[in-house]
Amino acid sequence: MTVALMWEARAAQGRGGELLAWARAQHPSGSPLRRETFRAPQDRVLLITWWDAPYDADLPELPDPPSDLVSRPVHRWRFESVGED
Template identity: 35%
Template sequence: MTVTMWEVRAADGQLQQLLAWLLPRLAESAQVYRSAAGEPRVVVLDPTGEVTGRLAGVPAGLIARPAHAWQFEAVGNGSAGTSHLTSERQDPGSEQQGSGEYGSEQQDPGSEQVGQ
């Protein structure tokens, strides 16, 4: 599966207007993200690959520079069948090699325990 990632920086003060222009033009399956901080950016992930054509002709007053687009192929998400993508790592103070995933004894530092 190929996914297109389309990214653009909004002109100063134009992020909401840019979103209002592009959202109705996207495929229903497209995912849209805006930057949480820093420069006002919009990223679209489109599994149909149609985003570049659908968003051609963005009004120049809405963007700070031309949009960029890249094609990506899926390589797995850590589920069965992707073991060849897992790298081994060694935890500090441990001589044991890990599988690259967090086991039941170690929590992902970016996650929270919920419902326990």
């Protein structure tokens, strides 16, 4: 089974570049099948990692960034693949 972990944060005003750099520098233990980082308006940063693991597996999550770098708590989601279309 493939599990995707999504991590999304919104930077404090004007700190989007710093948040993006911070997220890209984080390397929790383990080796995901794939890792991709995105950015969006309003200084949002999204990181998705794909893992070959059961849905409820204990997988390494990206930590919370320093509180002065974000404007709200980090959002996290977990999804399981249902195949490609």
